[in-house]
Amino acid sequence: MISKILETLYSKVFINIISAQTSSTVYVEVVSRGEVSTSLSKSFQTKTINAKMLEFVKLYTEESPFHYITILDKSDKQGFLPTCKDISKYTDEEFIKTICVEKKYSLYTKADSLKDIKYDYQSIGVDFIFSPFSILNRFFKDKINNDLAIFLLLEENHISLSIFNKSKLLYAEYLDMKENSFESDMLMDTILDEDDDMSLNLDDVNLDDIDADEGIDSLEDFSNIEDLDSGMDIEEFSEAEEVVESQVDDEPIDNINEDYKRFILIQDAISAFYHDERFDSEFVEKIYIADSINISKDLKKYLEEEMFLNVVVRKISLQEELCDMAKMELK
């Protein structure tokens, strides 16, 4: 009773952590009497947590006992299944943690990765761990219910892909760019070699061929520049400004490269969906992209030109969506 009264007096602090390859973004939202009184975001150069980040988080957690720390799950072995019961049909049940959503879908992740997250953030504690698929579903809820389409959530190194036919989940996959970067290049070559490939027609192959060459070239260019940069760093520290300029120049090339990787991953995933007999195959013409990283127009171009997909890109603030999930979970 006293706790309930005190709860209304205290403000709620939502701390949302999104970790990337080399940095973590902490988004803090302080909700006081139903209204957002403070919201800010800060990045830290750590994959998990460092002293500065700990200090920053503690600053807000000490503000109210009602603080909630939310982490976005980045486990490589996670997914989204169209059933709550026959999970074993799709994945090995033994080492995963599943949750049933809306009595028809299952979200799953590696049990160890949850333990790892808890261990990594033990200094601040963790209250919620959300799957990126939950965020994707929430973000495109209106489209999921009415369309047959592919839904993508683009993160820095990951892509959450799900295919819905009027709210019926057909297929979902969590794609890791780092893990597949080498494989995808290799795969691309094999696709080029294989004439009997089902997912791509000859035109696609030709287009891929051209793009693939470009991609490889750009990769090579990039690596050359990096070599040059590193060489300059060692030899002439005084020319730091030039180094910065050259890095800025690299970004578009890097983006193109990254977008191409993404495209290949998406293409592979869709191909897997069409070939996997466990999933109900439907011909998909539309793709909705929730973009949290400001992708270049190239990915859209690839998807439109090479897969003939109708592409809709919508910007998403991952940290705010994560915060909204935590608020929703509390209700």
Added chain:
Amino acid sequence: MKYSYIKPRTKTALTKDIQLLFTFFSVTIGMLFLTYVFLLFKEYRFEENRAEVIQEEKDLRASIKIMKAKITFIEKQNILSERVFTQNSVLKDSIHNLFDLVPGRITLSQAKILEDGLILYGITPNKDVYNFMLQAPLRSIFHRTYSSFYPIENGWYRFVSTNYIDEESKNEY
């Protein structure tokens, strides 16, 4: 609506600071309450004592009244006793005087002392002895004196002397 893989840690508004604050306040309030109860008890006891004292005062006043009444009564009694004593001594003197009045030749057989008079019965050898030796002093004392004689066998007289003092002169006396 459960989308999180883990359950949130239980949050309580009763942090250590709040708990300390509550403990402090509850102890303070407890002490205040105990003091209040103590004061209430004291007040109750005081009221009780007050009522007792008032009752005692009433009783004492009542007993004083009774005592005063008793004192008055005793004083009255004392006055009365003094009067009675005085009267008795007066009477004693009177009787003594009376017997002193009676000469040796006259024998009294009965004397009745009344509120306002004296009746004497006796024997006298003759009327003159009586008239000169007894009636004369009696007349000087009493306002009205009546005498009657009855002759007896040996020639002597039995007499009855009735003497009265009038009311006014009695008061004066």
